[in-house]
Amino acid sequence: MTGWATRHWRALLLWTLGLFAGLTLLALMIAYSGIYNIAASAGHPAWMERFLQLGKERSVKFNSRSVKPPKQDSADLVPLGAAHFQGTCATCHGAPGQPVNPVFGHMLPSPPDLQKHAHHWTREQLFWIARHGIQFTGMPAWSGAGRDDEVWAVVAFLEALPSMSETEYRRYAGGHSETQGYSAGTLVSQGRPRLDLTACSRCHDTAGAAPPSPYVPHIGGQNEAYLRRALHEYRDDSRQSGFMEPVADDLDDEQIDRLAAYYASLPPSPRQPPRPSSPRLREQGRQLAEQGDRARKVPACLSCHGANGRSDYPRLAGQSEQYIRRQLQVWRRGGRHKTPHGAMMSVVAKRLTDQQVEAAASFFAGRPPQADRVQEEASAP
Amino acid sequence: MKTARPRLLPFVALTLLTLAGCAGEQSAFAGLGPVSSRITLLTWIMFIAAALITVFICLLLFVAIAGPADWRRQLTRVKTVVLGGIVFPVVTLSALLIYGFSILRVGENLVQAENALRISVVGERWWWRVIYRHDDGHTTEAANEIRIPTGRPVEIELSTADVIHSFWLPAYAGKVDMIPGRINRLHFSADKPGIVRGQCAEYCGGAHALMAFYAVAMPPDDYDAWLAREKADAEPARGHAGERLFLTSGCGGCHTVRGTRADGKEGPDLTHVGGRLSLGAGILPNTPESFGRWISRHQQLKPENLMLPYDFFTESELQALSAYLKSLE
Numbered sequence: 001m002t003g004w005a006t007r008h009w010r011a012l013l014l015w016t017l018g019l020f021a022g023l024t025l026l027a028l029m030i031a032y033s034g035i036y037n038i039a040a041s042a043g044h045p046a047w048m049e050r051f052l053q054l055g056k057e058r059s060v061k062f063n064s065r066s067v068k069p070p071k072q073d074s075a076d077l078v079p080l081g082a083a084h085f086q087g088t089c090a091t092c093h094g095a096p097g098q099p100v101n102p103v104f105g106h107m108l109p110s111p112p113d114l115q116k117h118a119h120h121w122t123r124e125q126l127f128w129i130a131r132h133g134i135q136f137t138g139m140p141a142w143s144g145a146g147r148d149d150e151v152w153a154v155v156a157f158l159e160a161l162p163s164m165s166e167t168e169y170r171r172y173a174g175g176h177s178e179t180q181g182y183s184a185g186t187l188v189s190q191g192r193p194r195l196d197l198t199a200c201s202r203c204h205d206t207a208g209a210a211p212p213s214p215y216v217p218h219i220g221g222q223n224e225a226y227l228r229r230a231l232h233e234y235r236d237d238s239r240q241s242g243f244m245e246p247v248a249d250d251l252d253d254e255q256i257d258r259l260a261a262y263y264a265s266l267p268p269s270p271r272q273p274p275r276p277s278s279p280r281l282r283e284q285g286r287q288l289a290e291q292g293d294r295a296r297k298v299p300a301c302l303s304c305h306g307a308n309g310r311s312d313y314p315r316l317a318g319q320s321e322q323y324i325r326r327q328l329q330v331w332r333r334g335g336r337h338k339t340p341h342g343a344m345m346s347v348v349a350k351r352l353t354d355q356q357v358e359a360a361a362s363f364f365a366g367r368p369p370q371a372d373r374v375q376e377e378a379s380a381p
Numbered sequence: 382m383k384t385a386r387p388r389l390l391p392f393v394a395l396t397l398l399t400l401a402g403c404a405g406e407q408s409a410f411a412g413l414g415p416v417s418s419r420i421t422l423l424t425w426i427m428f429i430a431a432a433l434i435t436v437f438i439c440l441l442l443f444v445a446i447a448g449p450a451d452w453r454r455q456l457t458r459v460k461t462v463v464l465g466g467i468v469f470p471v472v473t474l475s476a477l478l479i480y481g482f483s484i485l486r487v488g489e490n491l492v493q494a495e496n497a498l499r500i501s502v503v504g505e506r507w508w509w510r511v512i513y514r515h516d517d518g519h520t521t522e523a524a525n526e527i528r529i530p531t532g533r534p535v536e537i538e539l540s541t542a543d544v545i546h547s548f549w550l551p552a553y554a555g556k557v558d559m560i561p562g563r564i565n566r567l568h569f570s571a572d573k574p575g576i577v578r579g580q581c582a583e584y585c586g587g588a589h590a591l592m593a594f595y596a597v598a599m600p601p602d603d604y605d606a607w608l609a610r611e612k613a614d615a616e617p618a619r620g621h622a623g624e625r626l627f628l629t630s631g632c633g634g635c636h637t638v639r640g641t642r643a644d645g646k647e648g649p650d651l652t653h654v655g656g657r658l659s660l661g662a663g664i665l666p667n668t669p670e671s672f673g674r675w676i677s678r679h680q681q682l683k684p685e686n687l688m689l690p691y692d693f694f695t696e697s698e699l700q701a702l703s704a705y706l707k708s709l710e
Contacts, residue, residue, distance in 0.1 A: 292634060294646050298647070300645065304630070348689065
């Protein structure tokens with residue numbers, strides 16, 4: 001065999017080149033002639049279907065092999081993932097009690113019902129698909145750059161989805177939002193209000209209730225200028241979040257102003273008791289907040305986030321420990337430096353040690369939300 | 382020879398240009414105090430003696446190659462080698478060493494003999510924390526500028542908060558390193574009033590070249606008046622829009638303005654920043670415009686410096702802040 005190939009290598013090479021050129025020409029002719037039907041309604045021939053499935057499965061498996069799942073409290077993240085799923089994914093994928101919208105059901109490939117199919121993928125593969133999307137299928141990549149933490153919340157939800165009842169799903173995805181019957185007149189003249197995506201109370205607090213997940217900030221009683229700034233930053237894509245960007249994108253300036261004013265005027269919502277932390281950590285947090293860390297050039301947290309901070313700086317007292325810690329981690333990874341305010345905090349966050357991040361989060365979580373205000377009134381002349 | 386002349390021109394130009402750097406406020410030849418003038422004298426003695434010795438060696442070399450046979454025989458004698466090669470260098474270098482030590486003693490004697498002024502200077506990346514130590518044990522903190530009275534010996538305690546820096550004030554004294562975990566001392570005094578510049582002389586990271594300061598020598602009466610003002614808190618500016626901005630924006634987390642809530646120790650004390658000669662550790666003149674430029678663009682003006690970027694102040698906010706800071710005299 002080898003002897004034959006050595007003797008006839010010239011002919012062999014020519015035949016190979018000729019075959020390759022012939023096949024390329026054939027492919028071009030098929031494409032140019034237009035005889036292959038790309039209609040979504042025509043479906044794929046069985047051989048093509050198998051070929052594409054094979055390519056997709058192999059690609060997802062191959063590319064997701066370096067994904068490392070973080071340790072996380074899945075239970076706390078499920079409501080967050082569910083609310084996002086309901087707002088942006090359910091239109092195509094359907095949800096318990098909500099069949100796929102017939103328009104999107106006629107896509108090719110049609111988006112899978114994830115209550116049945118989520119088990120098909122591992123945790124790492126689900127993350128990879130939600131994070132990067134899939135070409136030619138209509139599945140988009142995650143819209144918040146550097147916010148893998150959010151994608152993991154969706155993964156936590158997707159893992160819980162197959163065993164979820166309709167009632168459970170509604171409870172998780174709806175949060176504090178209320179669905180009400182609209183009169184025929186309203187429906188006829190205005191359509192159904194888009195409750196799904198922009199209802200803030202799906203994830204955030206109301207006057208009487210804390211947010212459904214500790215990973216969501218309390219915004220009732222927050223500074224008005226800060227809330228306005230945050231929504232503008234989400235809308236112009238300078239602050240990254242796959243959860244908040246699609247929500248803010250739908251708001252116009254006037255709606256942003258009204259929402260900021262509304263939430264600023266709410267009384268601080270009830271807090272879940274903070275997770276117990278060691279007295280040493282709390283003391284370290286207090287020192288960092290009141291005095292900073294001179295050796296690491298960290299200014300005192302309260303010099304900006306205290307009673308007398310600018311109104312476009314956020315109040316932190318009473319935010320959950322999980323939320324503060326997670327945001328500091330996003331800053332440390334470089335995910336929040338594109339806005340001017342974020343660029344400043346980014347420098348501070350990167351100077352903190354891991355221990356100081358925990359300490360600061362624990363300090364602010366244990367501080368009553370009224371702490372800032374009481375001082376403010378007392379110090380007013 | 383025709384081709385050599387044009388090549389010589391750039392060399393001469395470069396030499397002249399380099400020599401031009403020897404004049405002015407940061408010159409080692411200025412010799413504005415007893416210590417630095419003695420250092421300058423030592424420099425000249427060493428330079429002239431070295432030149433003479435070099436000429437003498439050249440002559441010997443010439444004699445060894447082309448001199449009369451009798452002279453050459455003299456050169457090869459053991460006695461000549463011992464005298465010229467061992468005794469002469471040992472005597473000369475020992476004399477220079479003793480003279481050098483005696484110059485170091487001048488400053489110390491000055492300080493011990495009279496009522497010396499004590500100042501601590503702490504090198505920070507990339508600025509100078511200046512602490513005036515009063516006789517009653519109290520201290521007053523300032524930054525990036527050292528004021529001294531003329532005719533009075535000064536002792537500067539040099540230390541560092543982070544890496545190795547070197548404190549170099551050529552017009553008054555030599556340079557001394559600031560070494561982590563150590564306190565070094567530098568002594569000098571100024572003969573007459575004047576303003577000179579100093580510089581960090583040990584590479585200490587990104588903004589090393591932009592770590593400078595000014596030293597101002599003042600007549601004793603003026604100095605006492607200045608020190609009394611420097612000791613005092615900032616004049617209250619209640620209701621000043623700039624002060625409110627300064628406090629609410631978190632500037633006080635790193636900077637102190639005595640007499641206000643701002644008590645941060647991370648950055649330079651700004652209690653009397655409006656009265657200093659420069660901003661940003663010797664890199665900008667102290668004008669209201671400079672304050673605005675520094676606050677909004679300090680990372681471009683002094684790359685890698687450790688102040689937080691404040692890119693969100695509006696033009697009017699910057700003006701209010703600048704006016705407030707400039708008023709802190």
